[in-house]
Amino acid sequence: MKTKTELIKFNQGLDLESGARLNTFDLMVETYGELNEDKDNAILVCHAFSGNHHAAGKSSDSDALGWWDEIIGSGKAIDTDKFFVVCSNNLGGCSGSSGPLSVNPESGKLYGKDFPLVTVTDWVNSQKLLCDHLGISKWHMVAGGSLGGMQALQWAISYPNKVKKAGVFATATRSSTQNIAMNEVGREAIRKDKNFMDGDYLNHNVKPKNGLKTARMLGHITYSSEDIMDQKFGRKFQDIKSKIEGTVDYEVENYLQYKGEKFSDTFDANSYILMTKAMDGYDASFSSNGSLEEVMKRIKAKLLVVGFDSDWLYPPKRSKEIQLAAMNVDVQCSCVILKGEQGHDSFLFASDRYVKIIKGFLDSK
Amino acid sequence: MNTSLVHIIKKWVPEKSKVIDFGCGDGSLLKDLIDEKNIRGYGVEIDHNKIQECILKGISVIEKDIDEGIQDFESCNFDVAVMASSIQCLKEPHLALRKMLKLSKQCIVTLPNLGFWKCRLDLAQGRMPVTPNLPSSWYETKNLHLCTIKDFETLCFEEDFVINEKFFLNDKGTKSTMASTFPNTFASEGVYLLAKK
Numbered sequence: 001m002k003t004k005t006e007l008i009k010f011n012q013g014l015d016l017e018s019g020a021r022l023n024t025f026d027l028m029v030e031t032y033g034e035l036n037e038d039k040d041n042a043i044l045v046c047h048a049f050s051g052n053h054h055a056a057g058k059s060s061d062s063d064a065l066g067w068w069d070e071i072i073g074s075g076k077a078i079d080t081d082k083f084f085v086v087c088s089n090n091l092g093g094c095s096g097s098s099g100p101l102s103v104n105p106e107s108g109k110l111y112g113k114d115f116p117l118v119t120v121t122d123w124v125n126s127q128k129l130l131c132d133h134l135g136i137s138k139w140h141m142v143a144g145g146s147l148g149g150m151q152a153l154q155w156a157i158s159y160p161n162k163v164k165k166a167g168v169f170a171t172a173t174r175s176s177t178q179n180i181a182m183n184e185v186g187r188e189a190i191r192k193d194k195n196f197m198d199g200d201y202l203n204h205n206v207k208p209k210n211g212l213k214t215a216r217m218l219g220h221i222t223y224s225s226e227d228i229m230d231q232k233f234g235r236k237f238q239d240i241k242s243k244i245e246g247t248v249d250y251e252v253e254n255y256l257q258y259k260g261e262k263f264s265d266t267f268d269a270n271s272y273i274l275m276t277k278a279m280d281g282y283d284a285s286f287s288s289n290g291s292l293e294e295v296m297k298r299i300k301a302k303l304l305v306v307g308f309d310s311d312w313l314y315p316p317k318r319s320k321e322i323q324l325a326a327m328n329v330d331v332q333c334s335c336v337i338l339k340g341e342q343g344h345d346s347f348l349f350a351s352d353r354y355v356k357i358i359k360g361f362l363d364s365k
Numbered sequence: 366m367n368t369s370l371v372h373i374i375k376k377w378v379p380e381k382s383k384v385i386d387f388g389c390g391d392g393s394l395l396k397d398l399i400d401e402k403n404i405r406g407y408g409v410e411i412d413h414n415k416i417q418e419c420i421l422k423g424i425s426v427i428e429k430d431i432d433e434g435i436q437d438f439e440s441c442n443f444d445v446a447v448m449a450s451s452i453q454c455l456k457e458p459h460l461a462l463r464k465m466l467k468l469s470k471q472c473i474v475t476l477p478n479l480g481f482w483k484c485r486l487d488l489a490q491g492r493m494p495v496t497p498n499l500p501s502s503w504y505e506t507k508n509l510h511l512c513t514i515k516d517f518e519t520l521c522f523e524e525d526f527v528i529n530e531k532f533f534l535n536d537k538g539t540k541s542t543m544a545s546t547f548p549n550t551f552a553s554e555g556v557y558l559l560a561k562k
Binding site: 302304320323324327328330332333334335336337353356357360361363364365 | 383405407413416417419420421422423424425426427428437438440441442
Protein backbone atom coordinates (compact mmCIF):
# COMPACT_ATOMS: atom_id res chain seq x y z
CA MET A 1 0.00 0.00 0.00
CA LYS A 2 1.49 3.27 -1.12
CA THR A 3 1.43 5.59 1.89
CA LYS A 4 2.36 9.23 2.12
CA THR A 5 2.43 11.45 5.20
CA GLU A 6 2.67 15.14 4.63
CA LEU A 7 2.21 18.44 6.44
CA ILE A 8 0.32 20.76 4.10
CA LYS A 9 0.42 24.49 4.69
CA PHE A 10 -2.58 26.61 3.80
CA ASN A 11 -1.91 30.30 3.37
CA GLN A 12 -5.38 31.36 2.31
CA GLY A 13 -6.72 31.43 5.89
CA LEU A 14 -9.92 30.09 7.32
CA ASP A 15 -12.86 31.88 8.92
CA LEU A 16 -14.13 29.82 11.81
CA GLU A 17 -17.75 29.52 12.91
CA SER A 18 -16.85 31.20 16.19
CA GLY A 19 -15.97 34.37 14.30
CA ALA A 20 -12.25 33.87 14.83
CA ARG A 21 -9.92 33.57 11.86
CA LEU A 22 -6.83 31.49 11.25
CA ASN A 23 -4.73 33.47 8.78
CA THR A 24 -2.67 30.40 8.00
CA PHE A 25 -2.99 26.82 9.13
CA ASP A 26 -1.42 23.41 8.63
CA LEU A 27 -3.05 20.05 8.11
CA MET A 28 -1.19 16.81 8.77
CA VAL A 29 -2.39 14.47 6.07
CA GLU A 30 -1.85 10.80 5.31
CA THR A 31 -2.88 9.19 2.03
CA TYR A 32 -3.07 5.57 0.91
CA GLY A 33 -3.18 4.19 -2.61
CA GLU A 34 -3.09 6.29 -5.74
CA LEU A 35 -5.34 8.92 -7.24
CA ASN A 36 -6.42 7.78 -10.70
CA GLU A 37 -6.24 9.93 -13.83
CA ASP A 38 -9.89 10.98 -13.65
CA LYS A 39 -9.39 11.81 -9.97
CA ASP A 40 -12.69 10.13 -9.14
CA ASN A 41 -11.48 7.37 -6.81
CA ALA A 42 -10.76 9.51 -3.76
CA ILE A 43 -12.22 8.72 -0.37
CA LEU A 44 -11.94 11.01 2.62
CA VAL A 45 -12.04 9.29 6.00
CA CYS A 46 -12.64 11.42 9.09
CA HIS A 47 -11.29 10.44 12.46
CA ALA A 48 -13.12 10.27 15.76
CA PHE A 49 -12.35 12.44 18.74
CA SER A 50 -8.97 11.02 19.78
CA GLY A 51 -7.85 9.76 16.38
CA ASN A 52 -5.55 11.42 13.90
CA HIS A 53 -4.33 11.38 10.30
CA HIS A 54 -2.79 7.92 10.72
CA ALA A 55 -5.73 5.79 9.61
CA ALA A 56 -4.12 2.67 8.16
CA GLY A 57 -0.94 0.64 8.06
CA LYS A 58 2.01 1.01 10.37
CA SER A 59 3.19 4.51 11.08
CA SER A 60 6.65 5.53 9.93
CA ASP A 61 8.02 6.37 13.37
CA SER A 62 6.45 3.56 15.39
CA ASP A 63 4.75 0.29 14.66
CA ALA A 64 1.35 1.65 15.66
CA LEU A 65 -1.45 0.56 13.33
CA GLY A 66 -3.82 3.23 12.04
CA TRP A 67 -7.15 3.71 13.77
CA TRP A 68 -9.12 2.24 10.83
CA ASP A 69 -6.56 -0.33 9.74
CA GLU A 70 -9.16 -3.11 9.92
CA ILE A 71 -11.22 -1.30 7.27
CA ILE A 72 -8.65 0.44 5.06
CA GLY A 73 -5.98 -1.42 3.09
CA SER A 74 -5.27 -3.69 0.17
CA GLY A 75 -8.32 -5.95 -0.33
CA LYS A 76 -10.08 -4.56 2.74
CA ALA A 77 -13.54 -2.92 2.93
CA ILE A 78 -12.06 0.36 1.69
CA ASP A 79 -9.66 -1.16 -0.80
CA THR A 80 -6.52 0.89 -1.35
CA ASP A 81 -5.84 -1.04 -4.57
CA LYS A 82 -8.92 0.70 -5.98
CA PHE A 83 -9.26 3.87 -3.97
CA PHE A 84 -7.10 6.80 -3.00
CA VAL A 85 -7.80 7.28 0.69
CA VAL A 86 -7.14 10.57 2.46
CA CYS A 87 -7.17 11.26 6.19
CA SER A 88 -6.25 14.50 7.91
CA ASN A 89 -5.72 15.38 11.56
CA ASN A 90 -8.50 17.76 12.60
CA LEU A 91 -7.69 21.38 13.33
CA GLY A 92 -7.27 21.79 17.06
CA GLY A 93 -5.83 18.29 17.32
CA CYS A 94 -2.43 17.39 18.63
CA SER A 95 -0.91 15.21 15.92
CA GLY A 96 0.60 17.80 13.61
CA SER A 97 -2.26 19.90 12.30
CA SER A 98 -2.59 23.41 13.69
CA GLY A 99 -3.74 23.16 17.27
CA PRO A 100 -2.83 24.05 20.84
CA LEU A 101 0.65 22.56 20.42
CA SER A 102 1.51 24.66 17.35
CA VAL A 103 3.11 28.03 17.21
CA ASN A 104 0.75 30.92 16.61
CA PRO A 105 2.33 32.68 13.62
CA GLU A 106 0.96 36.02 14.79
CA SER A 107 2.61 35.94 18.20
CA GLY A 108 5.44 33.50 17.65
CA LYS A 109 4.32 31.65 20.80
CA LEU A 110 2.56 28.34 21.30
CA TYR A 111 -1.22 28.60 20.95
CA GLY A 112 -1.91 26.54 24.08
CA LYS A 113 -5.27 27.44 25.57
CA ASP A 114 -5.68 30.29 23.10
CA PHE A 115 -6.28 28.11 20.07
CA PRO A 116 -9.73 29.20 18.88
CA LEU A 117 -12.80 27.03 19.32
CA VAL A 118 -13.31 24.79 16.29
CA THR A 119 -16.45 23.05 15.07
CA VAL A 120 -17.27 20.08 12.88
CA THR A 121 -18.20 22.53 10.14
CA ASP A 122 -14.81 24.26 10.48
CA TRP A 123 -13.11 20.90 9.98
CA VAL A 124 -15.19 20.25 6.91
CA ASN A 125 -14.31 23.70 5.56
CA SER A 126 -10.60 23.07 6.17
CA GLN A 127 -10.88 19.70 4.42
CA LYS A 128 -12.59 21.40 1.49
CA LEU A 129 -9.40 23.42 1.02
CA LEU A 130 -7.45 20.17 1.25
CA CYS A 131 -9.74 18.65 -1.39
CA ASP A 132 -9.02 21.61 -3.70
CA HIS A 133 -5.31 21.35 -2.95
CA LEU A 134 -5.31 17.69 -4.01
CA GLY A 135 -7.20 18.57 -7.20
CA ILE A 136 -10.16 16.35 -6.33
CA SER A 137 -13.43 17.65 -7.72
CA LYS A 138 -15.66 15.14 -5.96
CA TRP A 139 -15.08 12.55 -3.24
CA HIS A 140 -16.26 9.09 -4.18
CA MET A 141 -17.07 8.79 -0.50
CA VAL A 142 -16.59 10.67 2.73
CA ALA A 143 -16.84 8.34 5.72
CA GLY A 144 -16.23 8.19 9.41
CA GLY A 145 -17.54 6.96 12.73
CA SER A 146 -18.61 8.86 15.84
CA LEU A 147 -17.25 12.42 15.57
CA GLY A 148 -15.91 11.40 12.14
CA GLY A 149 -19.44 10.36 11.14
CA MET A 150 -20.67 13.84 12.02
CA GLN A 151 -18.03 15.21 9.66
CA ALA A 152 -19.09 12.86 6.87
CA LEU A 153 -22.70 13.99 7.28
CA GLN A 154 -21.70 17.65 7.42
CA TRP A 155 -19.63 17.24 4.25
CA ALA A 156 -22.73 16.02 2.42
CA ILE A 157 -24.70 18.99 3.78
CA SER A 158 -22.07 21.72 3.29
CA TYR A 159 -20.73 20.62 -0.09
CA PRO A 160 -23.50 18.64 -1.82
CA ASN A 161 -21.74 18.69 -5.19
CA LYS A 162 -18.48 17.41 -3.77
CA VAL A 163 -19.70 14.16 -2.21
CA LYS A 164 -21.01 11.17 -4.14
CA LYS A 165 -21.52 8.91 -1.15
CA ALA A 166 -21.34 9.40 2.59
CA GLY A 167 -20.70 6.65 5.15
CA VAL A 168 -22.14 7.85 8.43
CA PHE A 169 -21.32 5.34 11.16
CA ALA A 170 -22.11 5.11 14.89
CA THR A 171 -23.10 8.74 15.09
CA ALA A 172 -25.95 11.24 15.29
CA THR A 173 -27.05 14.55 13.85
CA ARG A 174 -26.20 16.05 17.20
CA SER A 175 -24.77 14.96 20.52
CA SER A 176 -27.30 13.94 23.13
CA THR A 177 -27.63 15.51 26.56
CA GLN A 178 -25.96 12.42 27.99
CA ASN A 179 -23.05 12.75 25.53
CA ILE A 180 -22.49 16.32 26.68
CA ALA A 181 -22.75 15.26 30.32
CA MET A 182 -20.11 12.53 29.90
CA ASN A 183 -17.77 14.91 28.13
CA GLU A 184 -18.16 17.50 30.85
CA VAL A 185 -17.04 15.00 33.49
CA GLY A 186 -13.90 14.38 31.42
CA ARG A 187 -13.21 18.08 31.02
CA GLU A 188 -13.81 18.72 34.70
CA ALA A 189 -11.23 16.05 35.60
CA ILE A 190 -8.71 17.88 33.41
CA ARG A 191 -9.57 21.36 34.67
CA LYS A 192 -9.29 20.25 38.29
CA ASP A 193 -5.81 18.77 37.75
CA LYS A 194 -3.43 21.14 39.53
CA ASN A 195 -1.09 20.99 36.56
CA PHE A 196 -3.76 22.29 34.18
CA MET A 197 -3.10 25.89 35.26
CA ASP A 198 -6.19 27.21 33.48
CA GLY A 199 -4.89 25.66 30.30
CA ASP A 200 -1.55 27.43 30.51
CA TYR A 201 0.43 24.31 31.47
CA LEU A 202 2.76 24.46 28.43
CA ASN A 203 4.29 27.68 29.72
CA HIS A 204 4.95 26.02 33.05
CA ASN A 205 6.48 22.88 31.56
CA VAL A 206 3.96 20.61 33.22
CA LYS A 207 1.12 18.41 31.94
CA PRO A 208 -2.25 17.69 33.56
CA LYS A 209 -1.67 13.97 33.13
CA ASN A 210 -3.87 12.84 36.00
CA GLY A 211 -6.86 14.73 34.70
CA LEU A 212 -6.37 13.44 31.17
CA LYS A 213 -6.01 9.92 32.49
CA THR A 214 -9.25 10.08 34.48
CA ALA A 215 -11.06 11.60 31.50
CA ARG A 216 -9.84 8.80 29.26
CA MET A 217 -10.79 6.10 31.77
CA LEU A 218 -14.34 7.40 31.78
CA GLY A 219 -14.23 7.62 27.98
CA HIS A 220 -13.28 3.96 27.68
CA ILE A 221 -16.25 2.94 29.81
CA THR A 222 -18.58 4.79 27.45
CA TYR A 223 -17.00 3.28 24.32
CA SER A 224 -17.57 -0.21 25.69
CA SER A 225 -20.77 -1.74 27.06
CA GLU A 226 -21.90 -3.70 30.10
CA ASP A 227 -21.93 -7.02 28.23
CA ILE A 228 -18.57 -6.45 26.60
CA MET A 229 -16.91 -5.59 29.89
CA ASP A 230 -18.44 -8.70 31.43
CA GLN A 231 -17.13 -10.87 28.62
CA LYS A 232 -13.71 -9.29 28.44
CA PHE A 233 -12.89 -9.00 32.13
CA GLY A 234 -15.70 -10.46 34.19
CA ARG A 235 -14.78 -10.12 37.84
CA LYS A 236 -11.32 -11.57 37.34
CA PHE A 237 -8.66 -10.36 39.72
CA GLN A 238 -5.56 -8.75 38.28
CA ASP A 239 -2.45 -10.83 38.93
CA ILE A 240 -0.06 -9.04 41.25
CA LYS A 241 2.94 -8.96 38.93
CA SER A 242 1.28 -6.87 36.21
CA LYS A 243 -0.60 -4.42 38.39
CA ILE A 244 -0.13 -0.86 37.16
CA GLU A 245 -1.28 0.69 40.42
CA GLY A 246 -1.14 -0.84 43.87
CA THR A 247 -4.79 0.00 44.39
CA VAL A 248 -5.93 -2.20 41.50
CA ASP A 249 -7.97 -5.29 42.39
CA TYR A 250 -9.73 -6.29 39.19
CA GLU A 251 -8.55 -6.72 35.62
CA VAL A 252 -10.95 -4.07 34.40
CA GLU A 253 -9.35 -1.53 36.71
CA ASN A 254 -5.91 -2.40 35.44
CA TYR A 255 -7.13 -2.10 31.86
CA LEU A 256 -8.56 1.36 32.44
CA GLN A 257 -5.41 2.43 34.30
CA TYR A 258 -3.29 1.23 31.38
CA LYS A 259 -5.41 2.89 28.71
CA GLY A 260 -5.64 6.13 30.69
CA GLU A 261 -1.92 6.22 31.34
CA LYS A 262 -1.04 5.63 27.68
CA PHE A 263 -3.45 8.27 26.48
CA SER A 264 -2.24 10.89 28.96
CA ASP A 265 1.32 10.40 27.67
CA THR A 266 0.40 11.30 24.13
CA PHE A 267 -2.71 13.49 24.06
CA ASP A 268 -2.88 17.20 24.76
CA ALA A 269 -5.35 18.44 27.37
CA ASN A 270 -6.33 21.61 25.51
CA SER A 271 -6.98 19.48 22.42
CA TYR A 272 -9.12 17.20 24.54
CA ILE A 273 -11.25 20.14 25.56
CA LEU A 274 -11.47 21.53 22.01
CA MET A 275 -12.41 18.17 20.48
CA THR A 276 -15.07 17.34 23.05
CA LYS A 277 -16.50 20.87 22.78
CA ALA A 278 -16.73 20.42 19.00
CA MET A 279 -18.52 17.12 19.52
CA ASP A 280 -20.95 18.58 22.07
CA GLY A 281 -21.61 21.61 19.92
CA TYR A 282 -22.42 19.74 16.75
CA ASP A 283 -26.00 20.07 15.62
CA ALA A 284 -26.59 19.52 11.91
CA SER A 285 -29.81 21.50 12.13
CA PHE A 286 -28.24 24.53 13.81
CA SER A 287 -28.00 26.61 10.64
CA SER A 288 -31.72 26.22 9.95
CA ASN A 289 -33.11 26.97 13.40
CA GLY A 290 -33.46 23.36 14.42
CA SER A 291 -35.06 21.98 11.28
CA LEU A 292 -33.01 18.94 10.40
CA GLU A 293 -35.11 18.35 7.27
CA GLU A 294 -34.31 21.82 6.03
CA VAL A 295 -30.54 21.15 6.02
CA MET A 296 -30.81 17.52 4.94
CA LYS A 297 -32.67 18.71 1.82
CA ARG A 298 -29.37 20.02 0.51
CA ILE A 299 -27.77 16.56 0.37
CA LYS A 300 -27.21 15.06 -3.05
CA ALA A 301 -24.99 12.20 -1.90
CA LYS A 302 -26.22 8.71 -1.22
CA LEU A 303 -26.02 7.97 2.49
CA LEU A 304 -25.14 4.75 4.24
CA VAL A 305 -26.02 4.99 7.92
CA VAL A 306 -24.74 2.22 10.18
CA GLY A 307 -25.52 1.82 13.86
CA PHE A 308 -24.37 -0.89 16.26
CA ASP A 309 -26.67 -2.65 18.71
CA SER A 310 -24.19 -2.59 21.60
CA ASP A 311 -23.42 1.13 21.22
CA TRP A 312 -24.99 3.11 24.03
CA LEU A 313 -23.09 6.32 23.38
CA TYR A 314 -24.57 6.82 19.91
CA PRO A 315 -27.23 4.08 20.00
CA PRO A 316 -29.10 2.72 16.95
CA LYS A 317 -32.02 5.07 17.47
CA ARG A 318 -29.70 7.97 16.65
CA SER A 319 -28.84 6.29 13.34
CA LYS A 320 -32.53 5.80 12.63
CA GLU A 321 -33.14 9.51 13.18
CA ILE A 322 -30.67 10.32 10.41
CA GLN A 323 -32.34 7.79 8.11
CA LEU A 324 -35.81 9.14 8.82
CA ALA A 325 -34.81 12.76 8.25
CA ALA A 326 -33.23 11.71 4.94
CA MET A 327 -36.36 9.83 3.89
CA ASN A 328 -38.54 12.80 4.81
CA VAL A 329 -36.76 14.97 2.27
CA ASP A 330 -36.17 12.33 -0.44
CA VAL A 331 -32.44 11.88 0.19
CA GLN A 332 -31.25 8.42 -0.79
CA CYS A 333 -30.26 6.66 2.39
CA SER A 334 -29.81 3.09 3.57
CA CYS A 335 -29.73 2.25 7.23
CA VAL A 336 -28.56 -0.96 8.88
CA ILE A 337 -28.09 -1.81 12.52
CA LEU A 338 -25.28 -4.31 12.96
CA LYS A 339 -24.38 -6.63 15.76
CA GLY A 340 -21.42 -4.93 17.37
CA GLU A 341 -19.11 -6.78 19.68
CA GLN A 342 -17.35 -3.65 20.84
CA GLY A 343 -19.97 -1.09 21.86
CA HIS A 344 -19.44 2.35 20.39
CA ASP A 345 -16.01 1.28 19.14
CA SER A 346 -17.63 -1.36 16.89
CA PHE A 347 -17.34 0.95 13.90
CA LEU A 348 -13.56 0.51 14.05
CA PHE A 349 -13.64 -3.26 13.60
CA ALA A 350 -14.05 -5.32 10.44
CA SER A 351 -17.01 -7.57 11.23
CA ASP A 352 -18.16 -9.68 8.24
CA ARG A 353 -21.41 -7.87 7.52
CA TYR A 354 -19.95 -4.43 8.07
CA VAL A 355 -17.20 -5.10 5.52
CA LYS A 356 -19.67 -6.51 2.99
CA ILE A 357 -21.99 -3.55 3.37
CA ILE A 358 -19.24 -0.96 2.96
CA LYS A 359 -17.92 -2.81 -0.10
CA GLY A 360 -21.41 -3.09 -1.58
CA PHE A 361 -22.04 0.59 -0.97
CA LEU A 362 -18.74 1.58 -2.59
CA ASP A 363 -19.35 -0.66 -5.61
CA SER A 364 -22.99 0.38 -6.14
CA LYS A 365 -23.91 2.83 -8.86
CA MET B 366 -42.11 -11.75 -8.23
CA ASN B 367 -43.77 -12.91 -11.45
CA THR B 368 -43.86 -10.71 -14.52
CA SER B 369 -47.66 -10.15 -14.63
CA LEU B 370 -47.56 -8.89 -11.08
CA VAL B 371 -44.64 -6.56 -11.78
CA HIS B 372 -46.47 -5.32 -14.85
CA ILE B 373 -49.63 -4.52 -12.86
CA ILE B 374 -47.72 -2.78 -10.09
CA LYS B 375 -45.78 -0.68 -12.59
CA LYS B 376 -49.03 0.47 -14.16
CA TRP B 377 -50.40 1.57 -10.81
CA VAL B 378 -47.34 3.50 -9.64
CA PRO B 379 -47.39 7.09 -10.94
CA GLU B 380 -44.33 8.60 -12.61
CA LYS B 381 -41.92 10.34 -10.18
CA SER B 382 -43.91 9.24 -7.14
CA LYS B 383 -42.45 8.46 -3.73
CA VAL B 384 -42.69 4.75 -3.02
CA ILE B 385 -41.97 2.56 -0.02
CA ASP B 386 -41.80 -1.20 -0.49
CA PHE B 387 -42.35 -3.19 2.71
CA GLY B 388 -40.59 -6.52 2.41
CA CYS B 389 -38.70 -5.28 -0.64
CA GLY B 390 -36.59 -8.43 -1.00
CA ASP B 391 -33.56 -7.91 -3.22
CA GLY B 392 -34.90 -4.55 -4.41
CA SER B 393 -35.75 -5.69 -7.97
CA LEU B 394 -39.19 -4.08 -8.02
CA LEU B 395 -37.84 -0.76 -6.73
CA LYS B 396 -34.98 -0.92 -9.22
CA ASP B 397 -37.46 -1.40 -12.08
CA LEU B 398 -39.64 1.43 -10.81
CA ILE B 399 -36.64 3.76 -10.44
CA ASP B 400 -35.38 2.92 -13.93
CA GLU B 401 -38.73 3.05 -15.69
CA LYS B 402 -40.89 5.42 -13.68
CA ASN B 403 -38.28 7.65 -12.16
CA ILE B 404 -39.62 7.14 -8.66
CA ARG B 405 -37.98 8.00 -5.35
CA GLY B 406 -37.94 4.59 -3.74
CA TYR B 407 -37.17 3.08 -0.35
CA GLY B 408 -37.24 -0.54 0.70
CA VAL B 409 -37.77 -2.11 4.10
CA GLU B 410 -36.28 -5.55 4.63
CA ILE B 411 -35.09 -7.78 7.46
CA ASP B 412 -33.15 -10.48 5.59
CA HIS B 413 -29.44 -9.72 5.68
CA ASN B 414 -28.60 -11.19 2.27
CA LYS B 415 -31.43 -9.33 0.60
CA ILE B 416 -30.38 -6.07 2.26
CA GLN B 417 -26.90 -6.65 0.89
CA GLU B 418 -28.32 -7.12 -2.63
CA CYS B 419 -30.32 -3.89 -2.30
CA ILE B 420 -27.21 -1.97 -1.29
CA LEU B 421 -25.27 -3.41 -4.23
CA LYS B 422 -28.08 -2.33 -6.56
CA GLY B 423 -27.89 1.16 -5.10
CA ILE B 424 -31.39 0.90 -3.62
CA SER B 425 -32.06 2.75 -0.36
CA VAL B 426 -32.93 0.04 2.10
CA ILE B 427 -33.81 0.17 5.77
CA GLU B 428 -33.24 -2.80 8.02
CA LYS B 429 -36.42 -3.24 9.98
CA ASP B 430 -39.03 -5.73 11.08
CA ILE B 431 -42.25 -4.65 9.37
CA ASP B 432 -44.27 -5.88 12.33
CA GLU B 433 -42.67 -3.24 14.49
CA GLY B 434 -41.84 -0.40 12.22
CA ILE B 435 -44.52 0.73 9.75
CA GLN B 436 -45.63 3.69 11.85
CA ASP B 437 -42.03 5.00 12.02
CA PHE B 438 -42.37 6.37 8.50
CA GLU B 439 -45.62 8.24 9.08
CA SER B 440 -44.01 11.64 8.57
CA CYS B 441 -42.62 10.77 5.15
CA ASN B 442 -45.69 11.32 2.91
CA PHE B 443 -45.46 8.51 0.42
CA ASP B 444 -47.54 8.30 -2.72
CA VAL B 445 -47.53 4.53 -2.82
CA ALA B 446 -46.78 1.86 -0.23
CA VAL B 447 -46.26 -1.65 -1.56
CA MET B 448 -46.65 -4.83 0.40
CA ALA B 449 -46.23 -7.82 -1.87
CA SER B 450 -46.98 -11.28 -0.46
CA SER B 451 -46.16 -10.22 3.08
CA ILE B 452 -49.40 -9.03 4.65
CA GLN B 453 -50.40 -12.55 5.73
CA CYS B 454 -47.07 -12.96 7.56
CA LEU B 455 -47.63 -9.98 9.86
CA LYS B 456 -48.89 -10.25 13.41
CA GLU B 457 -51.78 -7.85 12.85
CA PRO B 458 -52.53 -7.42 9.13
CA HIS B 459 -55.52 -5.13 9.62
CA LEU B 460 -53.49 -2.70 11.77
CA ALA B 461 -50.61 -2.87 9.30
CA LEU B 462 -52.96 -1.85 6.48
CA ARG B 463 -54.30 1.03 8.53
CA LYS B 464 -50.76 2.22 9.26
CA MET B 465 -49.75 1.91 5.61
CA LEU B 466 -52.68 4.05 4.55
CA LYS B 467 -51.66 6.62 7.14
CA LEU B 468 -48.21 7.11 5.63
CA SER B 469 -49.16 6.75 1.99
CA LYS B 470 -51.95 7.95 -0.28
CA GLN B 471 -52.35 4.52 -1.84
CA CYS B 472 -51.32 0.98 -1.03
CA ILE B 473 -50.61 -1.93 -3.29
CA VAL B 474 -51.23 -5.22 -1.55
CA THR B 475 -50.84 -8.69 -2.97
CA LEU B 476 -51.95 -11.79 -1.13
CA PRO B 477 -52.37 -15.52 -1.69
CA ASN B 478 -55.98 -16.73 -1.79
CA LEU B 479 -56.78 -19.62 0.54
CA GLY B 480 -60.12 -20.00 -1.27
CA PHE B 481 -58.33 -21.06 -4.48
CA TRP B 482 -59.80 -24.34 -5.68
CA LYS B 483 -56.57 -26.28 -5.26
CA CYS B 484 -56.39 -25.18 -1.64
CA ARG B 485 -59.98 -26.25 -1.15
CA LEU B 486 -59.17 -29.61 -2.72
CA ASP B 487 -56.22 -30.13 -0.41
CA LEU B 488 -58.39 -29.27 2.58
CA ALA B 489 -61.20 -31.54 1.33
CA GLN B 490 -58.64 -34.34 1.32
CA GLY B 491 -57.79 -33.47 4.88
CA ARG B 492 -54.41 -31.83 4.18
CA MET B 493 -53.08 -28.29 4.60
CA PRO B 494 -52.83 -26.67 1.15
CA VAL B 495 -49.47 -26.61 -0.61
CA THR B 496 -49.59 -24.72 -3.92
CA PRO B 497 -47.15 -22.69 -6.03
CA ASN B 498 -48.39 -19.65 -4.16
CA LEU B 499 -48.32 -21.33 -0.75
CA PRO B 500 -45.27 -23.51 -1.21
CA SER B 501 -44.31 -24.23 2.39
CA SER B 502 -45.60 -27.04 4.54
CA TRP B 503 -47.62 -26.12 7.63
CA TYR B 504 -44.64 -26.40 9.95
CA GLU B 505 -42.36 -24.22 7.88
CA THR B 506 -44.68 -21.52 6.62
CA LYS B 507 -44.28 -17.91 7.73
CA ASN B 508 -47.93 -17.25 6.97
CA LEU B 509 -49.85 -16.44 10.13
CA HIS B 510 -53.07 -15.00 8.74
CA LEU B 511 -54.15 -16.64 5.52
CA CYS B 512 -57.47 -15.52 4.09
CA THR B 513 -59.66 -15.81 1.05
CA ILE B 514 -60.39 -13.07 -1.47
CA LYS B 515 -63.82 -12.73 0.10
CA ASP B 516 -62.32 -12.38 3.59
CA PHE B 517 -59.92 -9.69 2.42
CA GLU B 518 -62.58 -7.67 0.68
CA THR B 519 -64.84 -7.94 3.73
CA LEU B 520 -61.99 -6.54 5.84
CA CYS B 521 -61.53 -3.67 3.38
CA PHE B 522 -65.24 -2.91 3.64
CA GLU B 523 -65.24 -3.04 7.43
CA GLU B 524 -62.12 -0.88 7.67
CA ASP B 525 -63.39 1.64 5.12
CA PHE B 526 -60.53 0.99 2.70
CA VAL B 527 -61.47 1.86 -0.85
CA ILE B 528 -60.48 -0.70 -3.46
CA ASN B 529 -59.50 1.51 -6.41
CA GLU B 530 -58.31 -1.34 -8.58
CA LYS B 531 -57.97 -5.08 -8.31
CA PHE B 532 -56.53 -7.89 -10.35
CA PHE B 533 -56.57 -11.64 -10.01
CA LEU B 534 -54.02 -14.13 -11.16
CA ASN B 535 -54.29 -17.90 -11.54
CA ASP B 536 -51.67 -20.30 -10.21
CA LYS B 537 -49.55 -19.84 -13.32
CA GLY B 538 -49.27 -16.20 -12.32
CA THR B 539 -51.27 -14.96 -15.29
CA LYS B 540 -54.62 -13.29 -15.80
CA SER B 541 -57.49 -15.54 -16.84
CA THR B 542 -61.23 -15.14 -17.38
CA MET B 543 -62.01 -17.73 -14.73
CA ALA B 544 -59.79 -16.01 -12.13
CA SER B 545 -61.32 -12.61 -12.91
CA THR B 546 -64.93 -13.84 -12.94
CA PHE B 547 -64.83 -16.13 -9.92
CA PRO B 548 -61.80 -14.90 -8.00
CA ASN B 549 -62.65 -16.49 -4.67
CA THR B 550 -62.41 -19.93 -6.25
CA PHE B 551 -60.18 -19.49 -9.30
CA ALA B 552 -57.68 -16.78 -8.32
CA SER B 553 -54.49 -17.97 -6.72
CA GLU B 554 -53.43 -14.44 -5.92
CA GLY B 555 -55.20 -11.11 -5.46
CA VAL B 556 -53.61 -7.74 -6.22
CA TYR B 557 -55.22 -4.63 -4.78
CA LEU B 558 -54.79 -0.90 -5.03
CA LEU B 559 -56.23 0.52 -1.84
CA ALA B 560 -56.90 4.03 -0.63
CA LYS B 561 -58.53 5.62 2.38
CA LYS B 562 -62.13 6.71 2.12
